[in-house]
Amino acid sequence: MNTTFSALAEPNRLLIVELLRNGPLSVGEVAEQLGLNQPQTSKHLRVLCDAGLVEVHAVANRRIYKLRPTPFKELDTWLESYRRVWDERFDRLDDYLLELQRKEVPPDDKQ
Structure with a gap:
């Protein structure tokens, strides 16, 4: 997983992954769409290949x-444990906000 994060930490490599979400591309197509030269693009693609x-x-x-x-499924599985924690915290926050709203007295009723 560290290899995945290291590879995706570089902004151009993350952009390449975003481009490839739409389908396969050649080195030249990636370079053109990102405005990079071909050797630079090839180096980024090699790092992404080495990371799997x-x-x-x-x-x-x-x-x-x-x-x-596969690596993205593994990443999603790892993130799922954090999603559960975040969902629980958001649920508690929702409950707290509802409680605050119930305690609040409308301005017209303060007389």
Whole structure:
């Protein structure tokens, strides 16, 4: 999981992942859409590949990159435990706010 977070911590790599959510792209397409040069884009894609977040397929003389779902499913599973905690806290906050509203006296009734 640390490898995943390290790879996604770099803004350009996170943008690449966002681009690849829409489907596979070549290095040139990623570079063009992000306004990066091709060697720089290739380095970012290599880091994402090494982290297991993307996979590459050679098609003729092009390299096509696409997301691998497994690391993202693992990340989602890990985040699920935090979602439960957040949901419980939001539920308690809702209860507290409702309690405060019930205790509040409308301005017209203060006479």
